[in-house]
Structure formats: structure tokens, C-alpha cells
Amino acid sequence: MMEAKGQPMIWKEKSDLKLVLVLNDFIEKTGITSVRLYQKCLKDRPKEAPSLWFITQKYGSKR
Incomplete structure (x- = not known):
């Protein structure tokens, strides 16, 4: 994609x-099983998926 x-x-x-x-x-x-592994894989392939910051901003809890 x-x-x-x-x-x-x-x-x-x-x-x-x-x-x-x-x-x-x-x-x-x-084969990601944790947030830490997501960050590591994203570092190797930065354009394949959104960052955790973006995900948290868009879908994180609204406190």
C-alpha cells in the first residue's frame, strides 16, 4: 500500500x-507482538505504517 x-x-x-x-x-x-517491536520495525521501515505518536494523537484516550 x-x-x-x-x-x-x-x-x-x-x-x-x-x-x-x-x-x-x-x-x-x-510479526509484531508488542509496542516496542512495532517501534523497532517502524524504525527499519518508516514509510510503511504511521508512527505511534500519530496513532496516539488520532485514537488515544481523550482526557
Whole structure:
């Protein structure tokens, strides 16, 4: 689910469904089982999935 070459991935423009599908694909492909492993895999593949900061900002608890 990569964008065309030269086009940056802009996660905030993606629908919730597309974000969930991207996250699910990334997690299944890399065998992620923890947040720490997500961060490590994301460091190696930064354009394949949104950052934890973005996920927390968009879906985190509203206190």
C-alpha cells in the first residue's frame, strides 16, 4: 500500500479503514507482538505504517 514514487505518505489524509488495514498488514507482515517491536520495525521501515505518536494523537484516550 505504498504511494507512488515521489509522493509522501500523509497518514492524516487516510480514512480510518485504510489506516486500520495498513496497520494490520504491517503487524502481520512483520510479526509484531508488542509496542516496542512495532517501534523497532517502524524504525527499519518508516514509510510503511504511521508512527505511534500519530496513532496516539488520532485514537488515544481523550482526557
